[in-house]
Amino acid sequence: MAGATSSRWPLAVLKAWHAVLAGGFLVAYLTADEDTYAMHQFAGYLVLVAIVLRLAFGVLASGESPLRLPRPSWRRMKEWVATRKGRHPLFAWFAASLLAVVGLAALLGALADGASWLEDPHEAVAEASLWVIGAHIAFVTYMYAGRKWMARIGARLSSAPRETLR
Numbered sequence: 001m002a003g004a005t006s007s008r009w010p011l012a013v014l015k016a017w018h019a020v021l022a023g024g025f026l027v028a029y030l031t032a033d034e035d036t037y038a039m040h041q042f043a044g045y046l047v048l049v050a051i052v053l054r055l056a057f058g059v060l061a062s063g064e065s066p067l068r069l070p071r072p073s074w075r076r077m078k079e080w081v082a083t084r085k086g087r088h089p090l091f092a093w094f095a096a097s098l099l100a101v102v103g104l105a106a107l108l109g110a111l112a113d114g115a116s117w118l119e120d121p122h123e124a125v126a127e128a129s130l131w132v133i134g135a136h137i138a139f140v141t142y143m144y145a146g147r148k149w150m151a152r153i154g155a156r157l158s159s160a161p162r163e164t165l166r
Ligand code: HEM
Pocket: 018, 021, 022, 023, 025, 026, 054, 070, 091, 094, 095, 096, 098, 099, 102, 133, 136, 137, 140
């Protein structure tokens, strides 16, 4: 029991971290205006700290820990396309891309605080990250809910009595 509980904590930490990251990003994005700059700064730095902590924990995490950093691989992708076995490789690709693009957006924001010529690159990366996040949400929604929903519809259709057309 104690073992099960202790092995669950990295997952709980990851979920809490994800909530802080997603919430921080949302607030930073919605307050990216001169009138709400203090809030933008606070939420933006929160996102930056969250990413730095994730990278630090990821580097220190042991082999099987859920806190290990995602490792996207083309070889794994090719294997999966051929066999369709195992975890979908896009999970790792999305996780790594999100950490990179959201981290870069926050880092450029922090640098733009002192170097105003970085404001445009900061804005461009922040806008680009929104597209990656949109694709991420669509992907996880499909993988965790959409596939089950489609399988249920498929099962219902195949068990329905077949009508004769005469
Ligand atoms: C409603 C919105 C969201 C939902 C439902 C969602 C859902 C998820 C889920 C289920 C995972 C785990 C995927 C897996 O099984 O490996 C995940 C991972 C991740 N999400 Fe989201 N997410 C959302 C918004 C966001 C936002 C706004 C960001 C960025 C600001 C984000 C960044 C990430 C990252 C970086 C990971 C990988 C975590 C890691 O392993 O390091 N997500 N998300």
